[in-house]
């Protein structure tokens with residue numbers, strides 16, 4: 001990922017894929033679908049993998065006043081118009097105090113991680129920084145018939161020429177293919193880890209998305225790592 005000032009090729013495709021306004025509306029709809037918009041508005045929210053910060057703005061528009069973003073990419077953090085504080089950091093070892101957050105959320109960041117070990121480290125960090133009774137929100141791509149159809153469409157050269165959004169979608173895919181395909185290809189292992197670290201209150205897999213609202217699971221001593 002990019003710690004420089006300039007956007008890299010994936011970041012440019014991501015910028016071209018969706019307008020900030022469209023993305024904020026989409027994030028807002030998803031938070032509503034999970035019931036996260038009914039949580040306490042004074043919650044301390046940590047939005048991890050916040051990128052250019054559109055999910056931070058979606059939280060703010062729902063009335064949440066205490067959202068903070070964290071991302072590895074300084075270049076993307078600089079693009080953000082969210083007035084919220086933002087931290088440069090790695091989700092696998094967050095510079096955030098234990099039990100200091102009421103809500104930890106991620107919109108489309110976990111599938112960028114390189115391995116199940118990285119996912120496990122990140123879920124462990126999410127559990128560490130959330131206070132007992134706090135909530136965790138996860139929205140990530142998921143292999144469903146809808147997503148398969150979208151990918152089939154976005155691979156057609158004519159569609160890419162005529163439909164800029166589809167071209168940007170395919171460019172994003174080309175640059176993140178390794179982690180994205182690995183993520184979509186191991187749903188059972190991912191769900192096993194989610195259930196190890198979190199206790200889902202809501203869990204949907206539809207329209208190409210995994211959407212979870214959870215509490216942190218109790219710590220287990222001697223838990224084995226998933227390979």
Ligand SMILES: C[S@@+](CC[C@H](N)C(=O)[O-])C[C@H]1O[C@@H](n2cnc3c(N)ncnc32)[C@H](O)[C@@H]1O
Nearest residue numbers: 049050051053054055071072073090091109112
């Ligand atoms: C698709 S973007 C997420 C969009 C974002 N949630 C938003 O609100 O606009 C994925 C983000 O994950 C970040 N990322 C990937 N690996 C990371 C890591 N190990 N630690 C922190 N951020 C990471 C990338 O820099 C990128 O901004």
